[in-house]
Amino acid sequence: MAEGVKPRVKAPSSAAAGEAVVLKTLISHQMESGQRKNADGTAIPRSIINRFTCEFNGTSVIDIKMEPAISTNPYFEFEAVIPEAGDLKFTWYDDDGSVYEDVKSVAIA
C-alpha cells in the first residue's frame, strides 16, 4: 500500500474558447519498481502508478500507460485545447487498486 500519495494539478481557471492551455500534474508516489531487494534479500514488491488519464467533459485528452522505470513523484506537463467551459478530470491508477482523482473547472473568458 502506497503511503503519502497526493495528486496535484495546475490548470488555468479560465481560457479563451479554442485556446490550448498548459496543464501540469504531479502525484507524490514512491514508484517502487519491484527490482530492488531489501536488506534480507527478498524483493520489494512493485508498487507504481500504472496509468494516468485526463478527460475534458468526458473526452479523452491524454491516456498514459506507465512503467516501473519511471521515477518517484511522476510529473506530466501537456497541453489541451479548451473548446467550451467544462471540467478537466485527472485520474491516476495505482497498482494496489487505488484510484486518485482531481477535477479542475475551466471557464470561458
Next chain:
Amino acid sequence: MKFKAMTAVAALLLSVPAMTLADPDEDALVVNGETEYVTETSAPAHLSDVLDTIYSGWRFREDETQALQMDDFDNPGMVFADLGLDQWNKVEGEAEKSCASCHGTPEESMKGVRAVYPKWNEAAQEVRTLAMQVNDCRETNMKAEPYKYTSTEMTNMEALISIQSRGMPVDVAVDGPVQATWEAGKEIYYTRYGQLELSCANCHEQNYGNMIRADHLSQGQINGFPTYRLKNAKLNQTHDRFRGCIRDTRGHTFEAGSPEFVALELYVASRGNGLSVEGPSVRN
C-alpha cells in the same frame, strides 16, 4: 534571461566594464509571477570590512535551476513541505497533541519564524536553531520522540515553517545574549579545516563568483534552506550542508546539531541579514 540583455545595453551606455562570467547574474527572482524576492542587498554592518554586497545563492545558479524555484508547482521542495503539513496535523506522543493543537495552522502561527532563527531562548539560556525548538516542543509539550536532527521528518517540518516566512528579510540578532555564540561562529567561519586547510571564508568570501572546478561558488548564504538539491533529489538541511563542506576540506566534521554548528549557523545566517527567506529553495 532578458535582464542580461538589458544590463549589457546599460553597461555600454555607461561605459561600465561588462560583467565577467564569474559574477552573479542579473536575474530577478519572482516567485509564482507575483512576489519579487531580495537576492542582492548591501551587506549588514558587521560585514562592512569584507563585503559590500550580499547575494542569494540563487543568483549563482544556471537559468534552468533558477526557473525551478520561480514556480511553486515546479519546485520539487514543495512536495516535502506538504508532507510536513501532514506531520503538523498528526497527533503524537503521550500528551496526545499535534503541532496544530497549540499552534493552529502554520500560516497563522509560523509567519516570520524562520527569518529570526537561530535565536536566543530565555528560559533555556541558550541559542536555539529551528530544529532544536521543534524538538523541544515535541519532547516537552507533546511528550513525543524527538526527530533526528537531519531526518526527513525534521527537514519537512523546517520546509513547512520556512514557507510561512518566504520573502521576508532574514533578521537574526548578533548582539545581546547571543553575542558569545555569534563570536564563536565567526571564529569557526574563519578557521581553516582539513588537509586542504580551507576556511569557509576562503571560498565563500574571498572567491565567490569564481569556479571551483565545475561549481560556481556562491557566498554560502543560508537564506534558502532547507534546500532541494538536484544532486541528491531531496531537501537538505543547513547542518548537512556544513558537514558536506567541511568533509570536502578532508577534515573531520562536527556533528549536525552540535554546539559548533549551531554557532556557525547563527553566524552564517547573520551574514545574510537583509536577503529574503527562500526556503525551500532549489540549487544544484
